[in-house]
Amino acid sequence: xxxxxxxxxxxxxxxxxxxxxxxxxxxxxxxxxxxxxxxxxxxxxxxxxxxxxxxxxxxxxxxxxxxxxxxxxxxxxxxxxxxxxxxxxxxxxxxxxxxxxxxxxxxxxxxxxxxxxxxxxxxxxxxxxxxxxxxxxxxxxxxxxxxxxxxxxxxxxxxxxxxxxxxxxxxxxxxxxxxxxxxxxxxxxxxxxxxxxxxxxxxxxxxxxxxxxxxxxxxxxxxxxxxxxxxxxxxxxxxxxxxxxxxxxxxxxxxxxxxxx
Amino acid sequence: xxxxxxxxxxxxxxxxxxxxxxxxxxxxxxxxxxxxxxxxxxxxxxxxxxxxxxxxxxxxxxxxxxxxxxxxxxxxxxxxxxxxxxxxxxxxxxxxxxxxxxxxxxxxxxxxxxxxxxxxxxxxxxxxxxxxxxxxxxxxxxxxxxxxxxxxxxxxxxxxxxxxxxxxxxxxxxxxxxxxxxxxxxxxxxxxxxxxxxxxxxxxxxxxxxxxxxxxxxxxxxxxxxxxxxxxxxxxxxxxxxxxxxxxxxxxxxxxxxxxxxxxxxxxxxxxxxxxxxxxxxxxxxxxxxxxxxxxxxxxxxxxxxxxxxxxxxx
Numbered sequence: 001x002x003x004x005x006x007x008x009x010x011x012x013x014x015x016x017x018x019x020x021x022x023x024x025x026x027x028x029x030x031x032x033x034x035x036x037x038x039x040x041x042x043x044x045x046x047x048x049x050x051x052x053x054x055x056x057x058x059x060x061x062x063x064x065x066x067x068x069x070x071x072x073x074x075x076x077x078x079x080x081x082x083x084x085x086x087x088x089x090x091x092x093x094x095x096x097x098x099x100x101x102x103x104x105x106x107x108x109x110x111x112x113x114x115x116x117x118x119x120x121x122x123x124x125x126x127x128x129x130x131x132x133x134x135x136x137x138x139x140x141x142x143x144x145x146x147x148x149x150x151x152x153x154x155x156x157x158x159x160x161x162x163x164x165x166x167x168x169x170x171x172x173x174x175x176x177x178x179x180x181x182x183x184x185x186x187x188x189x190x191x192x193x194x195x196x197x198x199x200x201x202x203x204x205x206x207x208x209x210x211x212x213x214x215x216x217x218x219x220x221x222x223x224x225x226x227x228x229x230x231x232x233x234x235x236x237x238x239x240x241x242x243x244x245x246x247x248x249x250x251x252x253x254x255x256x257x258x259x260x261x
Numbered sequence: 262x263x264x265x266x267x268x269x270x271x272x273x274x275x276x277x278x279x280x281x282x283x284x285x286x287x288x289x290x291x292x293x294x295x296x297x298x299x300x301x302x303x304x305x306x307x308x309x310x311x312x313x314x315x316x317x318x319x320x321x322x323x324x325x326x327x328x329x330x331x332x333x334x335x336x337x338x339x340x341x342x343x344x345x346x347x348x349x350x351x352x353x354x355x356x357x358x359x360x361x362x363x364x365x366x367x368x369x370x371x372x373x374x375x376x377x378x379x380x381x382x383x384x385x386x387x388x389x390x391x392x393x394x395x396x397x398x399x400x401x402x403x404x405x406x407x408x409x410x411x412x413x414x415x416x417x418x419x420x421x422x423x424x425x426x427x428x429x430x431x432x433x434x435x436x437x438x439x440x441x442x443x444x445x446x447x448x449x450x451x452x453x454x455x456x457x458x459x460x461x462x463x464x465x466x467x468x469x470x471x472x473x474x475x476x477x478x479x480x481x482x483x484x485x486x487x488x489x490x491x492x493x494x495x496x497x498x499x500x501x502x503x504x505x506x507x508x509x510x511x512x513x514x515x516x517x518x519x520x521x522x523x524x525x526x527x528x529x530x531x532x533x534x535x536x537x538x539x540x541x542x543x544x545x546x547x548x549x550x551x552x553x554x555x556x557x558x559x560x561x562x563x564x565x566x567x568x569x570x571x572x573x574x575x576x
Contacts, residue, residue, distance in 0.1 A: 051462070053462075072461070073458075073461045073462045074461045074462075074464050074465060074466050074467065075464075077461075077462060077463055077464035078464045082462070082463075083462055085459075085462075089456060089458065089459045089462075090455075090456065090459065091451070091452050091455035091456050091459060091460075092455055092456070093451075093455055094451060094452060094455055098448060098451070098452075099452075101448060102448060102449065102452045102460065102463050102465065103463045103464070105445045105448065105449070106463050106464030106465060107464070110445045111445055111446070111448075111449045111464065111465055111466075111470075112445065112446050112449065112466070112469070112470065112473070113444055113445045113446055114440075114441055114444050114446040114473075115440050115441070115444055116444050116445055117440075117443060117444065118443055118444055118445050118447070118448055119443065121445070124445075160459075160463060161462070161463070163463075164463060164464065
């Protein structure tokens with residue numbers, strides 16, 4: 001069966017620094033995959049390569065069977081891959097409704113229509129209302145994104161990626177910058193939204209091991225630009241090398257214990 | 262409410278002005294119409310897309326010289342054809358320039374556009390045989406809607422049929438621009454202005470949209486340029502000079518770039534202000550510099566922003 005998303009022997013170097021050193025990864029439909037690793041392991045670089053933001057130095061990235069290495073995020077988004085960023089990334093002066101409309105228009109291939117009246121587009125309005133309701137933003141549609149509380153900004157960032165109705169969504173630390181109490185709520189919202197929107201697979205980069213072990217079908221552990229382990233949460237817990245190299249470091253950085261999930 | 266009422270009063274005043282028997286004031290407003298059309302386009306680039314061009318006068322000059330070449334050298338006297346040709350020429354020139362410029366943002370974009378503007382100025386200035394050099398090229402009086410109007414003297418032509426023609430072009434340009442701004446394309450441009458990386462991650466073709474905005478702005482600039490040179494009867498290299506581009510930016514800031522009609526207000530106030538200040542002192546540029554400083558520091562949203570603030574306070 002063709003993988004939904006597949007990276008084969010991907011290398012990425014910045015000058016003398018090798019950020020990714022022969023990373024291979026496969027994501028199939030129905031999977032929730034978490035990428036973990038200590039700071040500098042190459043997690044964000046891998047997401048950037050997978051989402052076309054950064055071309056790999058060598059190796060292949062295939063999405064739904066098509067080679068997409070370095071094609072750029074805009075085209076990948078149109079092909080059905082969405083991403084959210086580690087830091088909250090919004091359109092500060094745009095309203096919540098307009099932010100979601102940007103994504104809905106993109107999905108409907110209407111982004112460049114110069115003379116259509118946006119305010120009368122019923123399809124876009126329906127799409128905006130649906131996503132806003134899923135993410136609890138329906139009563140803030142007219143608010144400028146920059147005036148939202150931090151948690152809602154994060155939700156809007158992720159919601160706009162979901163509004164693309166992608167096949168695969170890659171999230172770089174979806175709960176970063178959010179209070180511990182809100183993390184579970186956000187994750188439950190994401191999973192529920194993914195089911196409702198027909199998202200076929202989720203890939204996330206995450207430091208919070210409660211989230212990682214609580215939601216993942218599979219965990220890919222990166223260390224110094226290489227895949228240290230690629231296995232189920234139970235197998236990862238039992239892997240002494242991963243516990244020492246990745247989870248141990250996570251623990252010393254003040255994160256949660258691996259066994260707490 | 263206040264803005265709408267003031268808009269209606271201003272609109273009615275503009276329509277009735279030629280009937281008031283004040284030909285000086287009427288002709289004074291003609292360049293404001295041309296500038297307003299050009300600024301509507303420039304504001305799509307700046308207000309909507311976040312790209313500030315310091316060389317937009319290039320396209321005004323392109324429109325002006327297209328009008329001069331067609332009316333003076335090729336015998337094309339129909340203003341509709343001249344406007345159409347100017348729009349086409351501007352689009353053709355804007356595509357290659359835009360392809361280079363939209364690879365950059367902020368000051369780099371501004372400097373590149375400035376460079377292209379000055380290149381065109383040098384071309385107009387140096388290629389005497391083709392452009393008339395510093396003397397420029399004459400623009401012959403065009404026919405309006407197929408009517409030669411030769412029985413009218415220049416003042417009657419300009420303060421009558423041409424005034425309403427230019428006003429009509431401005432109204433059409435404003436309606437087209439309002440449609441563009443309120444369209445999915447307009448929203449895509451605003452998303453790019455706010456966060457290009459985010460827009461790209463949502464599937465927006467950032468460079469393509471920026472290029473499209475650049476070309477539309479160029480077309481509006483050239484149409485404005487045609488309207489500017491008909492009253493003066495001359496297209497000269499100063500149309501492309503960087504200070505002319507600077508004036509456009511001044512008008513945009515004066516009127517307010519975050520309101521759709523800000524550019525129109527900016528053009529009208531600039532022209533009237535320039536006339537009154539010039540009649541008082543020869544140091545009018547000094548006064549304008551001070552005004553610009555006050556606007557940027559105290560009223561960054563321009564005159565339209567002031568009106569909007571009053572509306573917000575009233576409601």
